[in-house]
Ligand SMILES: O=C(O)CCC(=O)C(=O)O
């Protein structure tokens with residue numbers, strides 16, 4: 001793990017983007033390069049990667065990536081109108097969850113893991129705005145492996161957006177009204193790119209919880 005924990009906790013190391021109607025920050029070196037590489041190798045081997053299906057224009061298709069939904073037993077999630085039952089936490093993921101919770105001052109009970117095998121794998125434009133995430137979700141996104149382009153686009157004002165090449169070991173934090181006002185994607189690329197793992201830590205509001 002990154003021994004520069006003080007470093008990570010120093011709010012000055014967050015890059016804060018002044019994006020209207022959103023709250024987006026990046027901690028470029030949450031994991032140092034060696035730790036990020038080891039974490040990538042461990043998770044690539046340990047996560048039970050699955051081919052999820054997505055519904056698009058009334059048709060069901062293979063999603064262009066491999067995925068795995070991991071979380072507490074009660075953290076059910078509906079994504080692209082498909083229900084996912086969480087798989088149990090792996091120790092390394094639970095450890096990352098706790099460290100990320102500290103630097104983000106938020107709690108997470110689940111993580112969506114995505115594996116982009118090459119430049120043809122991608123994530124279409126969407127908002128993480130499912131009702132079970134609550135009205136202003138905190139999404140913490142850790143990137144490992146190959147660098148890929150990530151784009152945020154305002155839902156109503158085409159002039160507003162942000163494009164980031166997410167470095168390995170970086171932690172992107174989206175909070176507040178970001179999901180309400182923006183969509184994001186990870187486009188395909190013709191460049192030769194190494195495989196990438198992305199972990200989006202989330203908090204599902206479980207039935208019976210007051211908020
Ligand atoms: O791979 C990424 O950086 C984005 C993943 C994402 O948007 C999601 O899991 O909802």
Ligand SMILES: [Fe+2]
Pocket residue numbers: 126127128184200
């Ligand atoms: Fe997303």
